Amino acid sequence: MTDKYENPTSDDYMGVVMGIIMSGGNAKGLAFQAIQQAKDGKFAEAESSLNEASEQLREAHDVQTDLLTRLAQGEKIGWNLYMVHAQDHLMNAITFKDLAVEVVGQERRLQALENK
Template sequence: MQVVMQIILAGGNAKNFAMQAITAAKNGDFTLAQQQMDNADKSLVEAHNVQTNMLTKEAQGQHTPVDLYMVHAQDHLMTAITFKDLANEVVAVYQRLATES
């Protein structure tokens, strides 16, 4: 359960940082937007490290039971990754609009 919660927490943090980056870009604060995107990346690395550790154990024969919590954690992580990628594009659009004004 601890591993599942680490993935959910890191994924949630990443998504939250990405949303804050969009808000900062919308307000014209591109330095803050970049900082928040960096924070999102760090959170995703944390989640990825937990996931990699699980995969390594699996490869070594230490099977992790897959239950609804694990499925939820993986879904949460994939959603956060997608949201961060989209946030990157939204921030870039706000930057472009700011330079063209």
């Protein structure tokens, strides 16, 4: 019997990979949306989008943590370019969301100064 994620071409494995990629992509899109909403002065909507982005990232991070835990416990986890891409996608989304938080904050500050 093989470990669930040992074969990097199995449906289980590819489902995990695609889940990470999709969650990362959704989070990045929501973070970008938050920046656009902030530019339009819609700060409550921007905060909501950032919260949704955080939830998407949490879901992907939970999957990543599960894989790392399994690996640490001795389960064989296969690796391929798809998984590398998924991890890259996730890290990029995390960085983009962190930057979006800062941009939204700066936009809020800028608009407050302009409205004085």
